[in-house]
């Protein structure tokens with residue numbers, strides 16, 4: 066920056082009473098600023114401006130055996146050259162020696178130009194003119210090259226074939242093309258065979274994977290992430306109805322069967338429409354299956370839960386929901402009575418048997434959601450819990466919090482920072498090493514559930530109970546506990562640090578005063594009141610003020626008027642803190658400030674140390690998991706849902722029903738979303754029940770689960786008794802809604818998903834060999850890497866098709882299906898137009914991509930039409 070330009074910032078003059086200190090009035094500039102200014106020599110700013118409009122550097126030659134004749138006229142860019150620092154294609158246009166010297170002199174002229182903006186502007190214009198002239202020359206020459214090369218190629222290659230897009234840049238001499246094509250044809254045939262073989266092998270491998278999930282979705286969880294807006298694969302959701310037998314009480318009362326109710330199990334392979342549960346008009350049907358009165362719990366387990374449970378062995382989740390009115394048989398099915406063990410027991414027994422390891426066991430937790438509250442059911446008393454979301458966005462259920470003294474942190478010197486760690490324990494858990502260990506759940510949890518009067522019963526379950534069993538090992542358990550302990554300490558330490566930081570201000574300042582201060586200083590100094598500040602005595606409504614300690618200060622003036630009178634830069638009204646008064650004066654204040662700073666440093670160190678420990682604990686946990694069984698982290702979830710109500714009861718009871726209905730509807734919407742391929746997130750956040758279930762139903766990418774597979778089964782438990790008709794029909798209708806969203810969406814999405822998956826699998830699995838071959842073809846056809854990349858991006862997921870087209874078009878490899886009309890598309894006439902906004906190369910690349918893509922798409926259309934037998938006039942293969 067020139068010296069004349071440097072403006073001096075003036076400070077307020079010392080007050081007339083002479084109390085002003087000679088404190089430096091200079092604004093401390095930031096380090097970066099000083100460096101920047103220091104590095105700018107006079108005229109460097111102008112030099113920077115010149116760079117913007119600088120034409121391309123002199124041409125650089127590219128290697129190649131047969132290209133001398135072409136290269137002497139043009140110096141195009143080829144695949145592999147883009148890293149050579151040549152810049153955009155525009156900058157690579159060939160220039161003659163005269164052009165170069167003209168360019169160099171214009172460069173010099175401009176670089177030397179300094180002084181008034183008008184001169185600079187003029188220099189820039191003349192430079193621009195010269196560059197434009199150069200480009201116009203180059204474009205003319207380029208057109209000549211194109212014509213030459215096109216003619217040469219036409220004689221060498223099939224004349225009926227559309228000309229390769231060699232119009233802008235070419236390296237290969239026309240003579241070299243024929244042998245090259247032959248060599249590459251041979252190479253290509255070999256590659257084709259290899260590619261086919263590899264694809265077959267891959268397919269075989271994929272088919273072996275994932276025995277439970279439908280094969281077409283088996284790979285989905287690994288690369289279908291919602292984050293990338295790619296629809297997630299539908300999750301397996303099945304909905305069954307179980308009809309229980311009459312109880313002895315019902316038999317004694319002579320209860321009648323509900324008319325039209327099917328009591329026998331449906332065939333395993335029955336279609337949902339065939340699974341009629343109740344013959345009403347219209348019939349209640351559409352379920353995955355009906356489990357009749359003939360089935361024991363073991364039958365039920367084997368039919369509906371054995372398969373989903375196999376996911377747990379791979380670290381995934383299997384969820385069982387039971388729904389129905391009181392007396393429908395939920396507890397009988399899930400927990401079991403007497404000798405008839407429930408699915409909870411049978412699943413755990415089966416899982417432990419399958420795990421077959423002393424090192425692995427299950428960790429059980431149990432909680433219930435009642436209205437808007439969550440309770441831990443496992444233990445002597447029911448404990449109210451909180452739902453919170455951790456740093457990873459995962460929902461954590463935490464019990465009552467406890468505070469304890471933080472290690473290594475003493476009471477702060479001012480007594481003003483936290484020294485207690487507040488930790489909230491997670492849900493209480495029990496180890497399950499053998500199925501009998503589950504007994505405590507039936508004895509404690511079930512009895513503690515909230516019950517109440519529903520429309521039909523006085524012992525209706527009014528809460529949703531959630532029981533979980535997770536596969537763990539001692540190492541994983543220890544590492545998890547340690548990590549949780551450390552994670553609980555970090556917020557407490559951070560709080561302590563924040564408190565000390567906040568106290569730093571109070572140690573130094575007390576109250577504030579309104580002053581008139583230079584705008585520059587206002588922004589750069591946040592210190593308290595400075596002796597040089599102009600203290601405002603009064604401020605009027607029309608922004609005029611009187612000042613203290615200034616001659617004539619009692620005359621109200623605006624900030625601008627004061628600035629003018631005092632010959633200062635812009636002034637502004639600012640509130641500044643007042644330094645705190647200590648008995649020991651400034652010295653004591655400085656000591657306090659120093660102590661506070663030391664405290665901050667100490668706590669910051671502790672936070673950093675704790676964070677390092679957390680990282681280490683995470684690594685330990687991760688190591689414990691990865692070195693252990695792949696079943697680690699797998700879980701079983703059993704959810705006994707509260708029955709929905711359709712009554713108009715009053716007050717609390719109605720609110721209770723509303724809460725239940727709301728959460729059930731949200732659950733249904735989540736099922737709907739899960740069972741279809743969508744990039745929409747299921748509405749988990751809309752109810753506490755679904756928030757808790759989210760990580761089991763649809764673990765997202767932040768989930769700690771190693772395997773994010775999950776399968777859910779909804780079981781509607783009903784009584785056969787006609788006396789419970791209303792409750793039974795309501796439960797069935799509710800279940801039918803779940804079944805409908807699951808089946809219908811599944812059916813719909815299977816086709817869509819098939820298409821998407823086949824495309825996505827291509828996107829994902831684009832064979833490197835195919836890509837490499839495509840690159841070679843485009844390289845031979847003189848496409849730059851940039852152009853090639855654009856074409857590949859445009860045809861992402863359809864590389865195989867592109868390969869066929871490209872082979873046909875550029876290598877003359879005949880393709881049975883690919884046909885073109887008699888007249889090949891006319892090559893677009895190139896215009897050597899150069900606009901400032903878009904470089905020539907860019908425009909051409911776009912055109913070429915469009916052209917290529919357009920042709921391929923047109924031909925695809927033809928092929929499709931041919932498949933329909935409508936392409937009678939098509940006569941000639943492309944080659």
Ligand SMILES: Nc1ncnc2c1ncn2[C@@H]1O[C@H](COP(=O)(O)OP(=O)(O)OP(=O)(O)O)[C@@H](O)[C@H]1O
Nearest residue numbers: 309310312390391392393394395396397524525526
């Ligand atoms: N499949 C079955 N076979 C024989 N008895 C059954 C069956 N299902 C349920 N029962 C009996 O029906 C009665 C009610 O069952 P259960 O207690 O499981 O109902 P529930 O839906 O859990 O009710 P609540 O919602 O009140 O807990 C019990 O006496 C139980 O033994």
